[in-house]
Amino acid sequence: MSGVLDVLWEDRDVRFDISPQQMKMRPGEVLIDCLESVEDTKGNNGDRGRLLVTNLRIIWRSLSLPRVNLSVGYNCVINITTRTANSKLRGQTEALYILTKCNNTRFEFIFTNVVPGSPRLFTSVIAVHRAYETSKMYRDLKLRSALIQNKQLRLLPQEQIYDKVNGVWNLSSDQGNLGTFFITNVRIVWHANMNDSFNVSIPYLQIRSIKMRDSKFGLALVIESSQQSGGYVLGFKIDPVEKLQEAVKEINSLHKVYSANPIFGVDYEMEEKPQPLEDLTVEQVPDDVEIEADEHTDAFVAYFADENKEHDREPVFSEELGLAIEKLKDGFTLQGLWEVMT
Structure with missing residues (x-):
């Protein structure tokens, strides 16, 4: 199972x-808002575009050249603020600043609403990102969280309990810990009967595999989590074997249903429903330029948040320029940087 x-x-x-x-x-991804006439002031200043706000990311695409675009996932966002920016289309104006971190590299994005007097650019993105941040229990594996109250699972807004299984041993220690399973439509929760705070919440989103395996305690339910959640291997023993088999079958079934239509938990609705994305997608006309799939692209260089680097790189002599320059990052060339500037 993947x-x-x-x-x-x-x-x-x-x-x-x-x-x-x-x-x-x-x-499971839902288009929440669509903003027309938004400028990507940092990377495509002067270029009018469309900003799509979904429950997982924001997408900006140029209206004049649709293959010029970007996708920013909310999990990469460090900070969202409003500041004054210089726009070629609006001059000095209030803009949305988004600082992100992805694979240890920081990128900064600046979006400006070309239509004056509309606060939706700020309210939509900030509110949806906040909804994403406050719903991580749907998506992240959690250990020792405040999950249980009066021996009952504290349900998430879109969560339903499908089964409660007593007498479940967690095999994380030599002795094992006796506890209870809650099987819901979005996750599996186990907690120790003697200590509610000793618990684990495993969203279906994070599950790589659900199997029955032999262990030193006998036949056990083994759940392997994704690498992004830590790559945990969690073992549980349920007696008798028939009860274990029923639990494995039920969890596999619910995982399959969830995989077909995931619930990400980001709950936010606009008063006006945006058009379906299919209606907004511009058909791309093939041009004469053949793009190699493996060709290195320097499009992201314009978005580097260099003010956040800890120290300058060592100076090296550039024969091309005839002077000393800061050493370029691996994979970049002077020619490529000039092309980004122009």
Whole structure:
């Protein structure tokens, strides 16, 4: 069985010039707002574009050249603020600043609403990101959280309990710990009967595999979590074997249902419903330029948040320029940087 998160990148990555296929909503992804006439002031100043706000990411695409675009996952966002920026379309104006971190690299994005007097650019993005941040229990594996109250599971807003299984041993220690399973539509929760705070919440989103295996305690339920959640291997023993088999069958069934239509937990609705994404997608006209799939693209260089680097790189002599310059990052060339500037 392959976990949903193994292919889920939309909320956990920053990507530039993505394909029309990557632009499409994945199962469970919902278009919350669509903002027309938004400028990508940092990387495409003077270029009018469209900003799509989903429950996993924001997407900006140029209206004049749709293959120029970017996708920013909410899990990469460090900070969202409003500041004054210089826009070629609006001059000095209030803009949305988004600072992100992806694979240890910081990127900064500045979006300006070309239409004056509309606060939706700020309210939509900030509110949806806040909804994402406050719903991590749907998506992240959690240990020792405040899950249980009066021996009952504290339900998430869109959560339903399908089964409660007593007499479940957690095999994380030599003796094992006796506890209880709650099986819901979004996750599996186990807690120790003697100590409610000794618990684990495993969203289906983070599950790589659910199997029955032999252990030193006998036949056990083994749940393997995704690498992004730590790659845990969690063992549970349920007696008798028939009860164990029923639990494995039920969890596998609910995991399959969830995988077909994931619940990410980001609950936010606009008063006005945006158009379906299919209606907003501009058909890309093939041009004469053949793009190599493996060709290195420097599109993201314009978005580096260099003010956040800890120290300057060592100076090196550039024969091309005839002077000393700061050593370039691996994979970059002077020619490539000039092309970004122009």
